Structures are given as structure tokens and as C-alpha cells.
Amino acid sequence: MSILSLNHVTKRYRGSALPALDDVSFSVGDGEHVAIVGESGSGKTTSLNIALGFDVPSSGDVQVADPTTTGLVFQNPAASLDPRWRVERIVREGVPGVGEADVRAALEAVSLDYDELAQRYISDISGGQAQRVAIARALVAHPTLLVADEPVSAVDVLGKKHIIESLRSVQNERSLASLIVLHDLGVAQQLSERIIVMQAGRVVEDGATAEVLAHPQHRYTAQLIDAARW
Known part of the structure; x- marks a missing residue:
């Protein structure tokens, strides 16, 4: 269908x-x-x-x-994610009823550690990590x-490798x-x-x-x- x-x-x-x-x-x-x-x-x-x-x-x-x-991931995380926000807020923003457990699960789905990253600003992490945060944001509402x-x-190149691995994992497991x-x-x-x-x-x-x-x-x-x- x-x-x-x-x-x-x-x-x-x-x-x-x-x-x-x-x-x-x-x-x-x-x-x-x-x-x-x-x-x-x-x-x-x-x-x-x-x-x-x-x-x-x-x-x-x-x-x-x-x-x-639909969950949407844009091309450039620097343009699509607010650098003034912490990772947890970015992932949960705009999705009613999302709690810590949901954010944790979404980050873990793209191989990011909630305890390490949740309270960091998006401007303080690598571009590859930021794009995986963007993927987690797209996943948190279970599209x-x-x-x-x-x-x-x-x-x-390293960020590309991690993003591909994360997307493959999401495709296989969700x-x-x-x-x-x-x-x-x-x-x-x-x-x-x-x-x-x-x-x-x-x-x-x-x-x-x-x-x-x-x-x-x-x-x-x-x-x-x-x-x-x-």
C-alpha cells in the first residue's frame, strides 16, 4: 500500500x-x-x-x-536547529506529551547518550552529532x-559515517x-x-x-x- x-x-x-x-x-x-x-x-x-x-x-x-x-530532517543542522537551545529542548519541542523517556529513546535510536548530551547546547556539539539530534527530533513523535x-x-566524513549507521539502524528497528x-x-x-x-x-x-x-x-x-x- x-x-x-x-x-x-x-x-x-x-x-x-x-x-x-x-x-x-x-x-x-x-x-x-x-x-x-x-x-x-x-x-x-x-x-x-x-x-x-x-x-x-x-x-x-x-x-x-x-x-x-511525517518526521523531517533538513540538509544543514546549523540552519535547522536553534543554537541557543539545549539538545533535550530541541528534540521535544513542538511534540505534545513528550517526556524525558521519549527524548532518551530517540537519542539512543541514533547512538547518542542522553546523559552526556541532553543539557548541552547544540552549538557545543559536532555537526555530525547535531544532524543525529535532528534525526532524533524527527523520530520522537514516532512517524x-x-x-x-x-x-x-x-x-x-566521520559524521557522515555515523549518520548513515544511525539511519540504517532506524530503518531496521522501527x-x-x-x-x-x-x-x-x-x-x-x-x-x-x-x-x-x-x-x-x-x-x-x-x-x-x-x-x-x-x-x-x-x-x-x-x-x-x-x-x-x-
Whole structure:
């Protein structure tokens, strides 16, 4: 069963000769882990914004199964988390009824120690830790869909490793689906079972991750794979 579907979505912005999205259709199934990949300007983030209701399509529609709750992880923790707040407040903020046990469980889900970090300011921890705090914040309300926009692009190599491990653990241990926008095919291989390849606002390939990476059907997908080998 699909919990999120984009159906023939086109998005045009005033002043732009070409559409940002051109007849885009894809879905995310219950418990399915999907990655959207492509170069900058391919339409990945626009698709995500429309899927989340942050933007509206020029044509086409978005369908969200009821009940679906979404946890969102932004690209840059420095921009999405308030540096004046302590970690515990960041994780629990805006979610009614969340207590210490919930915050502790959410932090532990991403391999962070509550006793060590809960009372520290977000500005006093590493970028990789801050992004894992952002993931914990997304998890604390027990979403059925975890959505992440380039979650490893703003951190160093070690932080990237820890974030990937945390996301894999969450995918394996929690009953949720995930939709993750990435430009790194290696990360997509680790975090998805299905991959959607976008180019110039269109979906050019959509299939099982292992199959797409081993036997790409579109020339652009093959070019991305070749570029990732350098």
C-alpha cells in the first residue's frame, strides 16, 4: 500500500522557460525505503517540497494515506536547529506529551547518550552529532514516514559515517518508511531498497536499488554511476 504518491506532477515557476518538474509520478509504500538521486537542479528537492505540502504543483496531485505522520530532517543542522537551545529542548519541542523517556529513546535510536548530551547546547556539539539530534527530533513523535533532504551533505566524513549507521539502524528497528534525497549513489545504495533517478525535472529511472545500480537502463543513470567511481 502506498502511503505517499505524486501523480503526474508538473511545477512551473514564473520567469522560467522550463518546468522545475515535468510530469513526475512516484510513490512510497508502507515500510519502503526510497532514495531520490540526481545532480543539482534535477528536481529532487522540489519534488520533496511538493510531497510535504511546502509547495503546490502547477498540475497533478499528491495523495497521502491516512493516517500518515511525517518526521523531517533538513540538509544543514546549523540552519535547522536553534543554537541557543539545549539538545533535550530541541528534540521535544513542538511534540505534545513528550517526556524525558521519549527524548532518551530517540537519542539512543541514533547512538547518542542522553546523559552526556541532553543539557548541552547544540552549538557545543559536532555537526555530525547535531544532524543525529535532528534525526532524533524527527523520530520522537514516532512517524510512519521519515523524510530527509541531503542528510549527510553538510558534515565531515566521520559524521557522515555515523549518520548513515544511525539511519540504517532506524530503518531496521522501527516500523516506518523513508524517503531520502541524495546526490551520493554510495549512500543511496546503503539507505534504500528502491531508487528514483531524476534529471531536468523528470523521473528517468525508478527501480530496485541493486538492479538500477548494476544494470542502469537510462544513459544518465549510467553517467551518474560512472562519475561516482572517480
